[in-house]
Amino acid sequence: MxxxxxxxxxxxxxxxxxxxxxxxxxxxxxxxxxxxxxxxxxxxxxxxxxxxxxxxxxxxxxxxxxxxxxxxxxxxxxxxxxxxxxxxxxxxxxxxxxxxxxxxxxxxxxxxxxxxxxxxxxxxxxxxxxxxxxxxxxxxxxxxxxxxxxxxxxxxxxxxxxxxxxxxxxxxxxxxxxxxxxxxxxxxxxxxxxxxxxxxxxxxxxxxxxxxxxxxxxxxxxxxxxxxxxxxxxxxxxxxxxxxxxxxxxxxxxxxxxxxxxxxxxxxxxxxxxxxxxxKIVEISPAIPRRFQFKPFHDVWEARAVSLDFQNAALIFTRDNSPRVFPVQPLTGEALKTQESILESHRSWRRAFEAFERSTTLSPAEQITVNELKAGYHCTYFSVSCITWVEQSGYDQYLWAYKEIIEHTKFVFDAKGLPERSPPTLTEPLLVSKPNGYRGPPPREGSVRHEKPSANFSFEVVLLPCLYFVIQRCRDPVTRREALALMERNPPREALLDYEMAAIAARRVIEIEETTLDPKTGWPVEQTRLWHGVVDGTIDSDGGFWIMFSNAYWIAGGGPQNEEEEYLCKVPRDPTDFRGRVDSQWQEYYKLGD
Known part of the structure; x- marks a missing residue:
């Protein structure tokens, strides 16, 4: 061999x-x-x-x-x-x-x-x-x-x-x-x-x-x-x-x-x-340079270059300060200063960016870039500002931001000519159970993959994290299904992030959270909402991968309080496609389609 x-x-x-x-x-x-x-x-x-x-x-x-x-x-x-x-x-x-x-x-x-x-x-x-x-x-x-x-x-x-x-x-x-x-x-x-x-x-x-x-x-x-x-x-x-x-x-x-x-x-x-x-190799600063705080950018390239520092700093901040001990502890004084510096950098960047938009006429290529930058802005800003929130109902106030992310992403996908795909209806089943732990979306009109002469792949990560952020934090059933439909328009894989894997995880997140709906709003109740649904980047030779879920209601109270809460979300029991833990987390196994 x-x-x-x-x-x-x-x-x-x-x-x-x-x-x-x-x-x-x-x-x-x-x-x-x-x-x-x-x-x-x-x-x-x-x-x-x-x-x-x-x-x-x-x-x-x-x-x-x-x-x-x-x-x-x-x-x-x-x-x-x-x-x-x-x-x-x-x-x-x-x-x-x-x-x-x-x-x-x-x-x-x-x-x-x-x-x-x-x-x-x-x-x-x-x-x-x-x-x-x-x-x-x-x-x-x-x-x-x-x-x-x-x-x-x-x-x-x-x-x-x-x-x-x-x-x-x-x-x-x-x-x-x-x-x-x-x-x-x-x-x-x-x-x-x-x-x-x-x-x-x-x-x-x-x-x-x-x-x-x-x-x-x-x-x-x-x-x-x-x-x-x-x-x-x-x-x-x-x-x-x-x-x-x-x-x-x-x-x-x-x-x-x-x-x-x-x-x-x-x-x-x-x-x-x-x-x-x-x-550890280069210092990534959370603060935007002062010279950009009170004047418009020269062009979209300059706007992107300026955002590199504080948006990467936002990823570092969320990685280092995401709660690991429950009940969740407040941020330290130093972390609060870093958080405010990152948020103020976002706000300063947004003011300069809006001034740039008012002062120039954008080409079609620049319009695509502008929408990508705006979607990324919303994603990192709210990830940093809401980092210690365990009660998921607090995210509901940002419905306008989720809609903006969807609007910006749709503009980009339309401009790039990706095939249209209508959102699933509210009554349509989101996942279909099959043998050996496979769960995937049911076949629907418009689901044929868009073939290209070369691999459907792009080198940089741009929009997939933004759409998945909407899926995890937006509980409006209509809006999150619009985000799901965008995921399933077959965009190019972004570096190591696969839209097909993310779409399967997104469908399962929606299915779990909508187990019980509020009769007045039609949105998921707090008890069924998830703290996260993380896709494991490792995939086996059969196209199988694991997703880790964690229930936010358990975490807010420091863990399940009784047997009824312990399996509130009706997770599967089959050991071939399920890994349980003693805390509020569990894993489920899925396979990509052919």
């Missing part, structure tokens, strides 16, 4: 030396707005044309220039940049691998990319692949796996023996990178680009341990690059640079680092959702 191995690269040190000159004030409009040094050729500078950007020329008068990032969707094959003799050598060396590189060029890059990172996936990585074998083989592996899988976690977890091509090119990329790092001409950008591709491959495979190991190594590499960039001495033991300072260094450097550094920190959000303590 063949065995396939992957390695995790440790970046021990970077090449010394200053590679970047001081800023110039006479550059082209595009370079000045991107805050990089312009090469100043006329009529179009090489800095722009070599990266596929549109050079907007030069202007005599001084004044603010609105950022405009023109993307070049046309991708060219590696063989189009070589001489005929070189092309023959390349075809002989890479063989069938070139078809997967071509597939990446034409299909994968544009489906993986989001508004913020399309230049990386569609321009930077393919261009670097022309000269760097590690990047070239990583793109071949990524192209192959996107073509060979659907994008669902169940499909990703099939036996690795079926994907020899993936591991061939993956391991070739690893070995090429190791050899490249030994050379004096090694550029840290090569290591970081390859690292991003490794993380993406592991996200697709559903291997979060290896993915986050690569991510942490990339963050360490960025940290070291930042210290060299700022001409500082090596950091002391335990010293961490601020995320905000690193992003500033990247914006002041060359074009590639300007794209790479924010991409790494957006990916850090995924790691934080899985409990990775990325803040």
């Amino acid at each position: 063949p065995q396939f191995l992957t390695q995790v690269i440790e970046f021990s040190s970077l090449r010394k030396g200053v590679r970047y000159g001081s800023k110039v004030k006479t550059g082209c409009i595009t370079c000045k707005t991107r805050r990089i040094r312009c090469s100043e050729e006329k009529p179009s500078c090489v800095k722009c044309t070599s990266t596929g950007r549109n050079c907007e020329g030069y202007r005599k008068n001084k004044g603010p220039v609105r950022h405009k990032d023109v993307q070049n969707p046309a991708q060219r094959s590696i063989t189009q940049h070589e001489s005929p003799a070189q092309t023959v050598d390349i075809l002989a060396e890479y063989g069938d691998g070139l078809q997967y590189l071509e597939f990446y060029h034409h299909c994968v890059g544009r489906t993986i990319a989001t508004t913020f990172d399309s230049n990386f996936w569609c321009n930077i990585a393919p261009r670097m692949a022309q000269s760097e074998p590690s990047v070239r083989h990583a793109l071949m592996a990524l192209g192959y796996f996107n073509k060979a899988t659907t994008g669902s976690l169940k499909n990703a977890r099939l036996s690795d023996e079926r994907h020899e091509t993936l591991f061939y090119h993956y391991n070739k990329s690893v070995r090429s990178l190791i050899e490249r790092m030994k050379q004096i001409s090694f550029d840290p950008e090569v290591g970081l680009v390859t690292c991003v591709l490794f993380v993406c491959i592991e996200f697709l495979r559903g291997d979060f341990i290896t993915a986050f190991t690569h991510l942490q190594n990339g963050l360490k590499m960025i940290k070291e690059w930042h210290y060299r960039r700022t001409c500082r001495q090596p950091p002391k033991e335990g010293e961490r640079p601020k995320l905000r300072a690193i992003v500033h260094s990247a914006l002041e450097s060359n074009d590639t680092m300007t794209e790479l550094v924010p991409l790494f920190f957006r990916t850090t959000t995924v790691a934080l959702l899985f409990g990775v303590r990325a803040e």
Whole structure:
């Protein structure tokens, strides 16, 4: 039986030396707005044309220039940049691998990319692949796996023996990178680009341990690059640079680092959702910079960059301060200060963002981004503000926020052309019991999966946590079913988060909570409401996974008070699909559909 191995690269040190000159004030409009040094050729500078950007020329008068990032969707094959003799050598060396590189060029890059990172996936990585074998083989592996899988976690977890091509090119990329790092001409950008591709491959495979190991190594590499960039001495033991300072260094450097550094920190959000303590590598501040508190943002890219700090800080805060002892204890004085700092940062960001919206006309792509940012704002703000609430009826006052999240998400899904799906009716059964612990939604009109030429997958987490937050905290039966219908429109899997798994969990959450309804409101009573329904990220080869549930009424009182309360929610007793505990939690087993 063949065995396939992957390695995790440790970046021990970077090449010394200053590679970047001081800023110039006479550059082209595009370079000045991107805050990089312009090469100043006329009529179009090489800095722009070599990266596929549109050079907007030069202007005599001084004044603010609105950022405009023109993307070049046309991708060219590696063989189009070589001489005929070189092309023959390349075809002989890479063989069938070139078809997967071509597939990446034409299909994968544009489906993986989001508004913020399309230049990386569609321009930077393919261009670097022309000269760097590690990047070239990583793109071949990524192209192959996107073509060979659907994008669902169940499909990703099939036996690795079926994907020899993936591991061939993956391991070739690893070995090429190791050899490249030994050379004096090694550029840290090569290591970081390859690292991003490794993380993406592991996200697709559903291997979060290896993915986050690569991510942490990339963050360490960025940290070291930042210290060299700022001409500082090596950091002391335990010293961490601020995320905000690193992003500033990247914006002041060359074009590639300007794209790479924010991409790494957006990916850090995924790691934080899985409990990775990325803040041990870089300092993530809960406070928004004062310069953004009283003026509108320049563009949506700036708005997203500013939100990185405090939204990631919000995830850290909820992870570290979610109640673990019951009855729930109040937050400490220090935690209260952090909570208020995070909430005030959200409010300041919202004021600046609204001012930006009033002062500009948004393009269709920017409108999608704006709705994604607003949905994320509501999710993190209310998660932080209500962190110690055990009585779930308190969340009912935020129905307007849940409706806004749904409205923003629907706008995004409609704009992306996802297939429509009507919400389940109030009388429709939410789960259908089947043998071996399987529970899934009953077949309904419009449930056919929307097929794409490559895996239905995106690299970043954007909207799935927002929809699941609505499902867990909104008890209005109509509104939460609208959120469920959005989950089931078959959006691309977001990094390691699978919409199909989340939809099964959401249906079970609704079913449990609606066991008993208030006769006046038609909403679930407090006794049946859940504290949480957490999906285990691990999935077996049969597509099976576990969901942990916890009843909020038990937690508020410190545990079940009698036998009647102990099994109030009528959880299953079959040991093949149920794990009970002595406290208020239990687990249930489910399987993904075929």
